[in-house]
Amino acid sequence: MTKTHQHPSHGRSGRPGGHGHGQAEILDLDAEVLAEHLASIAAWLPLKAEPRRIVDLGCGTGAGTFALLERFPEAHVTAVDASADHLEVLRVRARARGVPDRVRTVQADLDSGHWPDLGTPDLVWASASMHHMAHPDRALRSVHGLLAPGGLFAVVELDGFPRFLPADAPESRPGLEERAHSAADGFHAQHVPHRGADWGPMLTAAGFAVEDERTVTVDIKGNGSEAVGRYAHAGLQRIRGSAAPALSPEDLAALDELLDPTSPHSVLHRDDLAVRTERTVWAARRT
Known part of the structure; x- marks a missing residue:
């Protein structure tokens, strides 16, 4: 397998639903800020032929779905998520883009042992969704049984939530963001144990042949962008929810000032933000 590194200027991914309006906001901002990054991953996929039938697992509000529809103009996508609200947003956007006939939405709990009929896709796409699975081994076997022979499974996973602030920020508490992420690590280890996992061995164990792996480094300069400011605000607000019990009173006060x-x-008024993260993609073939 090979690893390549790229520095795109935008991109985004989908996640299983059920997290309310805050999650939808982060999904939308992820899509807006990271669009080129997502398109570059879709263009990289080692496909033997253009897929006609695609399943987007944990589609969220549709960033991956629409990137795939644009990349593969003859394809139809079955978009699967646990959130009825996310799927309704996706349907509205499909109509606005003039592609409602190319999208089918399916509300389903992917942790269920009994998946709905999703057809026989040539490509299954799971972006930032597999790490949410309570039983990932079972889900991987389900995908293997779903795919057409020779079909491709693309697993896109994130290396934690993006960082936004300079290392010496904020001025009153330099390094606050890294401390907040460290404080949240214990929560995530307990509640999202598969975040950051190496999916290669698990894919192989499920019967796939892993053809390639790619790590994409994202480093987008905000340059005062309103979207990056809102993305940073939403992201830090989410981190605060899990980090607060482990932060010092001084750090928590500084974080609240950034969020006010x-x-x-406030991060909404800073012009020195950036979006820094890594995403890894595994391309696995059903042999």
């Missing part, structure tokens, strides 16, 4: 829209120190 009325504060001159």
